[in-house]
Amino acid sequence: MSTDQDRAASSGPNAPNGVKRREFLKVLGVGTAATTMLGCTQEKVEKLIPYLISPDQTVPGVSNYYATTCRECSAGCGVIAETRDGRTIKLEGNPEHPVNRGALCARGQAALQGLYNPDRYRGPMARKNGQLQPVNWDEALQIFAQKLGETRSRGGAGSAVFINQHESGSFPGFLDAWLAAFGMPPHLSYDAGADHAVIAANRQTYGVAWPRLDFRAARLVVSIGADFLDSWGAMVPQQLDFAEARADHENAPRLIYVGPRRSLTGLNADQWIDCKPGSEMAIVQLLGGQASAQAAAQATGVSETVLDAFAREFASSTPSIVIAGGGGADGLEVALAANALNSRGNVGTTIKPNEGYLGFDRMASPAELRALATRMITGGVSLLMVRGANPAFTLPKAVGFAEAMARVPFKVSFSSYPDESSELADLILPDHHSLEQWGDAEPVRGTISLQQPAMDPVFDTRATSDVLIAVAKKDPANAARYPTADYRSWLIGRFPGGAAALAAALPHGFASGSLAEPTTPRPVPPVHATAPIEQSSGNMYLVVYPHPFIGDGRGANKPWLQEIPDPVTKICWQTVAEMNPGTAERMGLANGDLVTVRTAAGSLTLPVLRYPGIQRDTVAIATGRGHTHAGRYAKAGLNPLEILPDGEDRAGGVAFVSTKANVTKAGGYAHIVTTEGSARQHGRGIGQAIAIADLRAGRPGYDSGNANAAEIAQAGGTETPAGERPEGAAQHGEEMPGDASHAFLPGMRSPVANDAQGEQGNPLSNDKGMYDPKHWSGMAKRRWAMTATPRTTSRPLARTGKSARSCPIEQALAPICCEVARWRGFVSSATTRAGKTAAPISTRASCR
Amino acid sequence: MNLRSRWLAVPGFICIAALATMLSAYSGASSSEGNSPVQPVKFRHTIHVDTLKMNCLYCHFAANKSFDPGLPAMSTCMGCHTVVQGTTPDNKAEIQKLAEFWNKKEPVPWIRIHKLPEYVHFPHMRHINAGVTCQTCHGQIQTMKQVYQASSLNMGWCVNCHIGQSNPPFRARYDCSACHY
Known part of the structure; x- marks a missing residue:
C-alpha cells in the first residue's frame, strides 16, 4: 500500500534509484533459476583442519566432563562442565556436591556466555x-x-x-x-x-553469617521481604530445601510473605501481606507481641483483621522460621528483631547455624x-x-x-x-x-x-x-x-x-577438609545512615530490588540472562516501572506508557508495567540493567541506582528501599518486551490448581480458571461442574478438569515398517512397509534421489524384475535424466577425475 | 512484452526451475561421486596402509568410538616424520611440505571429500562396531594413489545397505529417524 506521493516518486521519470516492480521480478526470476541450477552442483570446497596438537583425551564428538566450582556468586556450588572438542559447551550441577546437590541456577548456567563473551578482553x-x-x-x-x-x-x-x-x-x-x-x-x-544487614544481624544473633534454613522442620515460614528463592543468600540449596519441604503434602510448611512487592518467593507464598515499604518493623513487633494489630494496621496499611489472624497463626505455629531482608533503611533493626522471634525454639531446629554457608564471611x-x-x-x-x-x-x-x-x-x-x-x-x-x-x-x-x-x-x-x-x-x-x-x-x-x-x-x-579460613566479621566503618522513608518526599514509595538473574549487573552482558523472562514480570531486555493496576488506572497509565520517576538524586523515564502483586503506593524497579561500558548486550534497560540517594542501613549495606519518588506521566509509549500476552488464564485452565485437602482426599477440586470456582468451593468443592470433564477422561478423581485426554491415540503412531526397525524390530514380522516389492508405491524399485545399487550386490534391488506397476512417468523421464546429467558434464568429468579405478558410473539407476 | 507473454513468463520460469530441480535430484547428478581433489600434501594411503600395513585406527583414532572418525593431529604425523624422511624424491618433497606446515605451526588444510548433508547423521562408530569395513563406503582406499569418493553417498545408496542388500548383508533400521534426527 503506497501513498500517492510514493507512487509518484517511484514510477516517475525523475526517480533514478527506484526499482521498478517488473525489473525486480525479472531479477528475482533469473536469480531463482540460477540458484536452482547452481545449487545442485557439487558441494563447495570444504576444508578439514586438523589439530596441530590434540587437546588431552580429545575424541572428536565425544564429551569429557570436568568437575569444578561455579564462581558466578559466592555460594560455591559444584558444577560439571561438559567439554567437547576442547571447548566447554554445557554446565550442570554436580549431583554429589553437598551445596547444590545437582542443581544449578540460571546464573551458573550462563557462565558459559561469560567464557565466550564477544566483548571479553583479548589480552592485556x-x-x-x-x-x-x-x-x-x-x-x-x-x-x-x-x-x-x-x-x-x-x-x-x-x-x-x-x-x-x-x-x-x-x-x-x-x-x-x-x-x-x-x-x-x-x-x-x-x-x-549480598544482603549486608542480614549478614550482620545473623552474626549477632547466631554467630554465623548465613545459617542453613531447614524448611522441612518448620510449620510456618514468615518471610519479611527475604527473597530466599530469588537471589537472597545461598539460593540453590534454599530452593531445593523449600521444594522438598513443600512436596511433602502432609507436613508442608505454610509460607507467609510480607512485603510491598511479591517476588518469586512471594508468589510461592500461601498468603501475601502487602505492607507499605519501610513499615516492616511494625509487623515484626506485632508478631513479637510488642504492638497491637491496630497499631500495626495503622503503620502498614494492611487491614486489622488480616494482621490479627496472622499474629494468631504465628503464635500457634511452632517451630517456625522468621527471616527478614529486602534492603530497607532500617534493614539491620528489622533483621535483628526478626531473628529475635526465632529464639522461641527455632534456632537449632529450623535455623541451623552449625550447617551454615561460609560464602558470606569477611x-x-x-x-x-x-x-x-x-x-x-x-x-x-x-x-x-x-x-x-x-x-x-x-x-x-x-x-x-x-x-x-x-x-x-x-x-x-x-x-x-x-x-x-x-x-x-x-x-x-x-x-x-x-x-x-x-x-x-x-x-x-x-x-x-x-x-x-x-x-x-x-x-x-x-x-x-x-x-x-x-x-x-x-x-x-x-x-x-x-x-x-x-x-x-x-x-x-x-x-x-x-x-x-x-x-x-x-x-x-x-x-x-578445611582451609581453616578465619570467619571473623570485618568492622563496619561509620555508616551514612538514611533517614526513615516517610521523611522523604514524593507521591509513591520507590522499591529497588536486585534482578533475580542479572543481579547487581554482572550478568547484564550475557544474552541468555537478558532474554530469559523475569520469573515474575516476564520482562526481557528492559527495565520497567512496576505499578499496581489500580494506581495505574487512577493515573491514566496503560502498560507501556512512559512515566518519570524522580527522587532527590535524579530521575528516570521508563515504561509502566501493571503488576497486581505490588502494594498500591509503590513503584518497583529492578537493578542490573542500563550499563554504559559493559559490552554490547548490557546497554539494554536503565539503571535505578542512578536515582537512588546515597544512604546505607546501619550495617553499611546499600539501602535499596529508602526513598519516596515523584511518579508522573511523561507522555509517550514504549513497547513492553515480554513473553506474556496476558497474565490471566481467561478461564482456559492453563495453570491448574487444587487445594491440598482436595488432593489428599482424592477429590477433583475445582478449576482455578473457572469463574464459578469460588462458589463451587463454597458449596463444598467436591465436584467438577458438569461439562468440565473432558471427553474420554479417566474415572472420577483421576483427571484434572479442563485437561485434554492423555489416552494413547492409535492414529498418531508413525507409520513405520517393522522391517525398518532393524534389530529392534520383530524378527518374525515380514512387514517391509513401502519397500515391500508389492507395495502400491513401487518404492522398492524406485528410490528418490538414488543412484547406483552397490557393486557388491549380486541382484541390484532397484532392477529386480519388471513390475507391472513400474511407473510410466519414470520410464519416460529416465533417458532425459541421463541426458541432463551428461549435458551438465557431470558423468564424464566424474569418471575422468576419478581415474581408472573410479566406480563405473553407468550403474546409475536411472540410466538404463 | 505483450499481455500474453507477461502472464506466461513467471509461471513458465517457475515450472522450468521446478523441473530442473526434480530432474537433478532424480538423476543423482547432485552426488559428488568420483570427486578427487588434489590435496595440499600428497598423502599416500597406499604406502601407509598397503605397504606398511598401518591400521586405519592409528590415524583415524575415533572411528570406532565417535560419530567423527578423527583426523590425525599434526603431532601424530610428526611423531613418525621427524624421523622418517622418505625414500624417493617425490615422497621426500611431500614430507618436506608437511614439515614446513609443522614448522610454521599451521595445520594442513586438507580438502574434504566425503561430506553428507547437514540433515543426515552418520555415526562412524556404530558402523565400525557393527562390522562394516572402511572399504564398504570409502572404496579400496588402500590402493588409491589419490583419494576419491568411491560411493555416491546418496540416500538410495545408504538404504540399499540398511535393507540388507549389501554383501555381506547387514540389517539396520531404515526408518527416517534412523539417520534424519
Whole structure:
C-alpha cells in the first residue's frame, strides 16, 4: 500500500534509484533459476583442519566432563562442565556436591556466555596517550611491576587498595599475603548483591553469617521481604530445601510473605501481606507481641483483621522460621528483631547455624567503598587494583565512585570483561574465566570445593593468581617467598594430602577438609545512615530490588540472562516501572506508557508495567540493567541506582528501599518486551490448581480458571461442574478438569515398517512397509534421489524384475535424466577425475 | 512484452526451475561421486596402509568410538616424520611440505571429500562396531594413489545397505529417524 506521493516518486521519470516492480521480478526470476541450477552442483570446497596438537583425551564428538566450582556468586556450588572438542559447551550441577546437590541456577548456567563473551578482553591493555591499547604480557607485567616499585619507593604502599570479588577459598588469604609482602593493607572483598544487614544481624544473633534454613522442620515460614528463592543468600540449596519441604503434602510448611512487592518467593507464598515499604518493623513487633494489630494496621496499611489472624497463626505455629531482608533503611533493626522471634525454639531446629554457608564471611560493606571513594577524591589512594568487582556501577551513582576512581594516579583492573570500573583503569591484566583456572572454595565447613580448568583459555588471558606470583618473582625482595611456578603448585602444596590426594579428589569436584579460613566479621566503618522513608518526599514509595538473574549487573552482558523472562514480570531486555493496576488506572497509565520517576538524586523515564502483586503506593524497579561500558548486550534497560540517594542501613549495606519518588506521566509509549500476552488464564485452565485437602482426599477440586470456582468451593468443592470433564477422561478423581485426554491415540503412531526397525524390530514380522516389492508405491524399485545399487550386490534391488506397476512417468523421464546429467558434464568429468579405478558410473539407476 | 507473454513468463520460469530441480535430484547428478581433489600434501594411503600395513585406527583414532572418525593431529604425523624422511624424491618433497606446515605451526588444510548433508547423521562408530569395513563406503582406499569418493553417498545408496542388500548383508533400521534426527 503506497501513498500517492510514493507512487509518484517511484514510477516517475525523475526517480533514478527506484526499482521498478517488473525489473525486480525479472531479477528475482533469473536469480531463482540460477540458484536452482547452481545449487545442485557439487558441494563447495570444504576444508578439514586438523589439530596441530590434540587437546588431552580429545575424541572428536565425544564429551569429557570436568568437575569444578561455579564462581558466578559466592555460594560455591559444584558444577560439571561438559567439554567437547576442547571447548566447554554445557554446565550442570554436580549431583554429589553437598551445596547444590545437582542443581544449578540460571546464573551458573550462563557462565558459559561469560567464557565466550564477544566483548571479553583479548589480552592485556595499557593506557597510552589516554587510550587503552593492546600490549603483550611481558610489557604489561613490566608496567605493573614498575608501578608497584614506584608506589613502594614513594612510601605509598600503605595507601594502595585491592578490591576483589567476594569469594571463599584460599585465594583471599593468598592475596592478603601477597599484599602484605608488598607492604599493602588487606584487600576489600566486595559483593554488591549480598544482603549486608542480614549478614550482620545473623552474626549477632547466631554467630554465623548465613545459617542453613531447614524448611522441612518448620510449620510456618514468615518471610519479611527475604527473597530466599530469588537471589537472597545461598539460593540453590534454599530452593531445593523449600521444594522438598513443600512436596511433602502432609507436613508442608505454610509460607507467609510480607512485603510491598511479591517476588518469586512471594508468589510461592500461601498468603501475601502487602505492607507499605519501610513499615516492616511494625509487623515484626506485632508478631513479637510488642504492638497491637491496630497499631500495626495503622503503620502498614494492611487491614486489622488480616494482621490479627496472622499474629494468631504465628503464635500457634511452632517451630517456625522468621527471616527478614529486602534492603530497607532500617534493614539491620528489622533483621535483628526478626531473628529475635526465632529464639522461641527455632534456632537449632529450623535455623541451623552449625550447617551454615561460609560464602558470606569477611565481606566488605558498601559503606567501606563509600569511605574509599572519599579517600580517593582527596588523593589518599596511591594505587587501586580491582578484580572481578564493578563498584563504579553497583554503588548508587550518588556515591560518586567513578568520579573518585578517576582521581587515583594509577588503576589496575584484573577484569576479564570491560565494565564501568575497568574502563577507568590504566592497566588491564585480564583474568582467566573461572572455567579456565585453578582455585578452590569452602562453601560449607569441612568441604573444599575444587576448581579446575575445563578447557584451554579462549583468549590471551592469565589467572590473576599467576600474575601476582610472576610479579613477586620479579621483585628481589619477594622472589624468595614465591618459590612455586604457579598458583596450581601453590594449591597442591597446601592441599591436605598433596598432589596424589588432589588428583584423587578432582573427579569428584570436592574433598573433605578445611582451609581453616578465619570467619571473623570485618568492622563496619561509620555508616551514612538514611533517614526513615516517610521523611522523604514524593507521591509513591520507590522499591529497588536486585534482578533475580542479572543481579547487581554482572550478568547484564550475557544474552541468555537478558532474554530469559523475569520469573515474575516476564520482562526481557528492559527495565520497567512496576505499578499496581489500580494506581495505574487512577493515573491514566496503560502498560507501556512512559512515566518519570524522580527522587532527590535524579530521575528516570521508563515504561509502566501493571503488576497486581505490588502494594498500591509503590513503584518497583529492578537493578542490573542500563550499563554504559559493559559490552554490547548490557546497554539494554536503565539503571535505578542512578536515582537512588546515597544512604546505607546501619550495617553499611546499600539501602535499596529508602526513598519516596515523584511518579508522573511523561507522555509517550514504549513497547513492553515480554513473553506474556496476558497474565490471566481467561478461564482456559492453563495453570491448574487444587487445594491440598482436595488432593489428599482424592477429590477433583475445582478449576482455578473457572469463574464459578469460588462458589463451587463454597458449596463444598467436591465436584467438577458438569461439562468440565473432558471427553474420554479417566474415572472420577483421576483427571484434572479442563485437561485434554492423555489416552494413547492409535492414529498418531508413525507409520513405520517393522522391517525398518532393524534389530529392534520383530524378527518374525515380514512387514517391509513401502519397500515391500508389492507395495502400491513401487518404492522398492524406485528410490528418490538414488543412484547406483552397490557393486557388491549380486541382484541390484532397484532392477529386480519388471513390475507391472513400474511407473510410466519414470520410464519416460529416465533417458532425459541421463541426458541432463551428461549435458551438465557431470558423468564424464566424474569418471575422468576419478581415474581408472573410479566406480563405473553407468550403474546409475536411472540410466538404463 | 505483450499481455500474453507477461502472464506466461513467471509461471513458465517457475515450472522450468521446478523441473530442473526434480530432474537433478532424480538423476543423482547432485552426488559428488568420483570427486578427487588434489590435496595440499600428497598423502599416500597406499604406502601407509598397503605397504606398511598401518591400521586405519592409528590415524583415524575415533572411528570406532565417535560419530567423527578423527583426523590425525599434526603431532601424530610428526611423531613418525621427524624421523622418517622418505625414500624417493617425490615422497621426500611431500614430507618436506608437511614439515614446513609443522614448522610454521599451521595445520594442513586438507580438502574434504566425503561430506553428507547437514540433515543426515552418520555415526562412524556404530558402523565400525557393527562390522562394516572402511572399504564398504570409502572404496579400496588402500590402493588409491589419490583419494576419491568411491560411493555416491546418496540416500538410495545408504538404504540399499540398511535393507540388507549389501554383501555381506547387514540389517539396520531404515526408518527416517534412523539417520534424519
